[in-house]
Amino acid sequence: MKNPAAIGQPLDRVDGPLKVSGAATYAAEHQLDHAPLVGWIVEATIPAGRIKALDTGAAEKSAGVVAVLTHNNSPSQVPFGEPDDEGRFTQSRAMLGSDRVRYHGFPVALVIADTLANARHAAGLVEVSYDPAEAVTTTGSDADEVPDELDGGLDPDVTRGDFEQAYSESEVQLDVTYTTPNQASAAMEPHATIAEYDGNELWVYTSVQLIGPAVEVLANTLKLDPDKVRVLSPYIGGGFGSKLGLHNEAILACLGAMHLERPVKVVQHRRHVFHNAPHRGNSVQRIRLGASGDGKLKAIGHESYMPRARGYAFAEPTGASARTTYHADALLSRHRVKTVDMSLIDSCRAPGHSIGSLAFESAIDEMAYRCDMDPVAFRLVNMPDREPASGQPFSSHDLAECLREGAAKFGWDQRDPTPRSQERGRQLVGYGVASTIRMNILVKSTTRIRLSDDGSLIAWANMTDIGTGTYTILTQIAADILGLPAGKVSIELGDSAYPASCGSGGSFGAGSSGSALRDACMKLREKLVDIARKQESLKDADFDGASFEGGNLVLGDKKVPLAELVRQSGHDYLEVDGKVEPGEDHEKYSQHSYGAQFAEVTVDRDTGEVRVRRMLGVFSAGRILNRKTARSQLLGGMVWGISYALLEELMLDERCGAFVNRDFAEYHLAVNRDIPEVEIHFREQPDTHSNPLGSKGIGELSISGAGAAVANAIYHATGVRVRDFPITLDKLLEHLS
Amino acid sequence: MAVISVNGQEVTLNDDPRTTLLDTLREGAGLTGTKKGCDHGQCGACTVLLDGRRVNACLVLAIQCEGCEVTTIEGLGEGGDLHPLQQAFVRHDGFQCGYCTPGQVCSAYAMLEEVANGEASDVTGKGAVRLSAEEIRERMSGNLCRCGAYANIVDAILDAAGELDRKGEASR
Numbered sequence: 001m002k003n004p005a006a007i008g009q010p011l012d013r014v015d016g017p018l019k020v021s022g023a024a025t026y027a028a029e030h031q032l033d034h035a036p037l038v039g040w041i042v043e044a045t046i047p048a049g050r051i052k053a054l055d056t057g058a059a060e061k062s063a064g065v066v067a068v069l070t071h072n073n074s075p076s077q078v079p080f081g082e083p084d085d086e087g088r089f090t091q092s093r094a095m096l097g098s099d100r101v102r103y104h105g106f107p108v109a110l111v112i113a114d115t116l117a118n119a120r121h122a123a124g125l126v127e128v129s130y131d132p133a134e135a136v137t138t139t140g141s142d143a144d145e146v147p148d149e150l151d152g153g154l155d156p157d158v159t160r161g162d163f164e165q166a167y168s169e170s171e172v173q174l175d176v177t178y179t180t181p182n183q184a185s186a187a188m189e190p191h192a193t194i195a196e197y198d199g200n201e202l203w204v205y206t207s208v209q210l211i212g213p214a215v216e217v218l219a220n221t222l223k224l225d226p227d228k229v230r231v232l233s234p235y236i237g238g239g240f241g242s243k244l245g246l247h248n249e250a251i252l253a254c255l256g257a258m259h260l261e262r263p264v265k266v267v268q269h270r271r272h273v274f275h276n277a278p279h280r281g282n283s284v285q286r287i288r289l290g291a292s293g294d295g296k297l298k299a300i301g302h303e304s305y306m307p308r309a310r311g312y313a314f315a316e317p318t319g320a321s322a323r324t325t326y327h328a329d330a331l332l333s334r335h336r337v338k339t340v341d342m343s344l345i346d347s348c349r350a351p352g353h354s355i356g357s358l359a360f361e362s363a364i365d366e367m368a369y370r371c372d373m374d375p376v377a378f379r380l381v382n383m384p385d386r387e388p389a390s391g392q393p394f395s396s397h398d399l400a401e402c403l404r405e406g407a408a409k410f411g412w413d414q415r416d417p418t419p420r421s422q423e424r425g426r427q428l429v430g431y432g433v434a435s436t437i438r439m440n441i442l443v444k445s446t447t448r449i450r451l452s453d454d455g456s457l458i459a460w461a462n463m464t465d466i467g468t469g470t471y472t473i474l475t476q477i478a479a480d481i482l483g484l485p486a487g488k489v490s491i492e493l494g495d496s497a498y499p500a501s502c503g504s505g506g507s508f509g510a511g512s513s514g515s516a517l518r519d520a521c522m523k524l525r526e527k528l529v530d531i532a533r534k535q536e537s538l539k540d541a542d543f544d545g546a547s548f549e550g551g552n553l554v555l556g557d558k559k560v561p562l563a564e565l566v567r568q569s570g571h572d573y574l575e576v577d578g579k580v581e582p583g584e585d586h587e588k589y590s591q592h593s594y595g596a597q598f599a600e601v602t603v604d605r606d607t608g609e610v611r612v613r614r615m616l617g618v619f620s621a622g623r624i625l626n627r628k629t630a631r632s633q634l635l636g637g638m639v640w641g642i643s644y645a646l647l648e649e650l651m652l653d654e655r656c657g658a659f660v661n662r663d664f665a666e667y668h669l670a671v672n673r674d675i676p677e678v679e680i681h682f683r684e685q686p687d688t689h690s691n692p693l694g695s696k697g698i699g700e701l702s703i704s705g706a707g708a709a710v711a712n713a714i715y716h717a718t719g720v721r722v723r724d725f726p727i728t729l730d731k732l733l734e735h736l737s
Numbered sequence: 738m739a740v741i742s743v744n745g746q747e748v749t750l751n752d753d754p755r756t757t758l759l760d761t762l763r764e765g766a767g768l769t770g771t772k773k774g775c776d777h778g779q780c781g782a783c784t785v786l787l788d789g790r791r792v793n794a795c796l797v798l799a800i801q802c803e804g805c806e807v808t809t810i811e812g813l814g815e816g817g818d819l820h821p822l823q824q825a826f827v828r829h830d831g832f833q834c835g836y837c838t839p840g841q842v843c844s845a846y847a848m849l850e851e852v853a854n855g856e857a858s859d860v861t862g863k864g865a866v867r868l869s870a871e872e873i874r875e876r877m878s879g880n881l882c883r884c885g886a887y888a889n890i891v892d893a894i895l896d897a898a899g900e901l902d903r904k905g906e907a908s909r
Binding site (some may be wrong): 010013015016017018019020021022023024026027028029030035038102115116117120121151186187188189190235236237239240267269270379398446466468469547629631633635636637638639647663664665669671672673674675677678 | 751753755756759763764767768769771772773774776777778779780781782809810811813814819823824825827828830832833834835836837838839842873874875877878879880881882883884885886887888889890891
């Protein structure tokens with residue numbers, strides 16, 4: 001019988017019972033021997049300048065207040081941003097280190113009290129006056145700084161062929177500019193940290209995607225030996241990039257704990273999160289496409305303009321979609337940034353492709369109509385045989401098949417190609433499509449496993465599970481390779497004491513941490529076979545056909561329990577280390593996951609209200625490790641796509657560099673009723689180059705294209721092309737009557 | 738000292754009348770299953786049952802709960818077993834990160850009661866109130882899920898509702 005925990009099986013999440021019963025312990029929920037004090041962040045109300053005066057007298061006298069930390073009394077730190085040769089997740093993130101205000105919302109004080117209510121009340125009593133400085137808060141197409149590199153180490157500029165010439169000679173041309181707004185990751189768990197310091201060691205319970213860099217940033221900021229810093233993050237209430245690194249409350253909690261030598265908890269209030277954790281910057285994307293009369297793309301141009309937060313080197317590779325999806329002889333991709341005095345700008349789910357595809361796949365759709373071609377057919381005639389930007393071969397390429405299969409399953413041929421040709425009463429009906437592509441990354445990872453003499457296996461890594469299903473897929477990998485039931489496998493993650501892993505981000509978590517675990521399990525198999533070979537009673541056994549099933553080493557008709565082999569080894573347990581790192585295949589091949597997404601929308605002719613009626617996606621992401629959790633990842637990305645197309649926008653008050661809609665009543669996320677029936681299909685094709693498991697990234701795949709499919713459906717429904725996301729009803733209404 | 742009842746157990750309130758039910762549960766009673774997502778009544782992560790009706794615990798002062806029965810996610814299952822709704826959420830993968838989940842489950846629990854009581858919603862047509870995917874989508878829209886598990890949440894609730902119906906019939 002097939003192991004129900006085998007790789008690919010839709011095993012229920014192993015941490016599911018804990019999560020549905022409220023027993024999973026998130027950052028702010030760790031119970032210490034003594035209840036921690038509670039800190040509340042006082043935020044700056046100017047975007048740039050210096051603190052002129054701080055009066056903390058009233059706050060200090062307020063009930064329950066133990067300390068008010070400011071730049072005048074906080075523990076010594078390495079200046080913000082040093083050393084500058086460190087990456088952004090590990091260089092100093094000093095808080096309350098000087099009188100300088102870096103952005104609106106930047107912490108100027110931390111009020112620490114016995115209870116949350118007391119801390120919050122006293123925070124309102126802190127008086128701050130400022131010497132404001134000139135601040136840059138907005139970005140448009142005036143961005144003219146060239147970043148050293150884009151996120152993921154990509155070059156800011158890529159050119160192939162002579163774009164200007166190819167474009168000017170093209171029979172059909174398109175020159176359009178799309179804009180996407182500032183956006184928030186808005187993980188449901190606000191950033192939260194409890195810090196405990198005994199004068200020697202710092203323990204930090206937090207919510208962070210990358211454990212290794214979290215240790216480093218604390219050591220680098222707080223002048224501590226990394227060996228004296230322990231970071232724990234076993235359960236994380238969503239990250240979406242906003243928790244890749246540690247953020248303000250973590251540093252502040254540590255400062256409080258070090259100052260008082262008592263545990264301090266700082267939970268960002270939801271309103272804090274919008275400024276004290278990173279957001280995605282707004283983009284201006286100019287897209288120029290040139291094609292011959294038969295719809296073959298000759299020139300692809302993508303120019304991106306985005307903000308970059310002062311002192312924080314993150315630039316989003318918005319051109320990723322334009323660089324990788326379609327073939328054209330000439331390619332121009334350029335990224336410019338403008339330094340702004342704004343809260344941190346960093347990765348948000350699928351940096352580059354998510355908002356890049358929103359614009360680029362919309363422009364591709366425009367071009368299909370301009371060439372008088374079906375949008376699916378137009379995409380199909382422009383498939384690349386090598387990666388357009390690098391000229392490298394693809395490790396595998398399955399976009400065309402995803403498009404064909406998706407079109408058939410969706411009933412694309414039922415569509416009248418003419419925009420605004422399908423009406424049901426007041427409802428204008430439209431179908432839209434978008435290609436989906438997302439780079440596949442492998443990151444060095446290690447792990448350690450231990451098989452005990454009761455036949456149970458435990459694996460450790462400082463990996464995290466941010467809701468992606470890491471605990472579950474790692475359980476399956478070990479269970480599958482060693483022939484164990486899921487109940488015999490425990491996965492221990494989220495602790496800096498465990499072997500260094502890739503962490504969660506960039507859709508590399510499952511493939512990287514999973515391949516390290518696979519390596520360890522394969523080595524353990526060899527070890528177990530070696531032990532068996534030494535057994536006199538097994539000397540005639542069939543070692544050639546050795547397999548692992550049901551907790552046994554199976555040698556022909558002989559079954560030897562793994563627990564027995566451990567005992568025969570003379571040890572209480574067997575321990576093996578595993579690792580993986582990117583090799584030649586990641587140098588030689590351009591690696592991506594693929595998909596095609598289809599949406600049906602209705603637009604109310606009289607109100608402009610858009611409803612998504614159904615969505616369908618066909619995805620090709622190598623070997624699927626768990627069909628249930630993989631589907632959920634794709635489902636989630638499609639929800640984000642709908643949300644990006646229709647709802648999400650951080651609204652900036654340019655005068656003070658502050659987002660004004662810092663809550664969920666005004667920063668709109670898709671809610672349950674916004675989400676229709678969603679159909680998801682896998683094209684399972686293990687990629688022999690991606691990693692030893694053959695899997696590819698999936699967490700950021702569907703968000704890359706889902707929004708454009710919705711936007712393109714709106715165009716098909718209405719004949720109106722809105723190039724300023726989100727497509728709210730006011731932008732449609734004026735064109736509908 | 739005022740006392741409230743949570744999952745049948747007495748919880749003594751602190752003497753600060755500003756303390757919300759949510760902070761009482763999480764900070765005072767150590768019942769951290771109820772989550773704080775926004776502290777504004779805008780996300781639903783803190784949904785609990787107050788005398789059987791769903792409320793956002795962040796919008797209720799603890800002192801208002803004197804004499805009421807509060808049920809949190811920790812109080813839903815019986816004898817260590819998960820409630821059928823909790824089991825269905827696991828089976829249908831009605832969550833990813835799990836942070837909104839206790840609120841979703843509590844909300845779903847009360848929502849099924851509301852439907853059973855014939856309380857209409859924005860999508861209810863003429864005639865009797867019937868549970869449907871569309872009713873669930875509307876009635877669960879006060880519980881945000883950033884991981885985007887909505888479709889699975891709907892499936893989980895439909896599945897659990899069927900099971901609860903069958904159990905109810907069997908016990909009659």
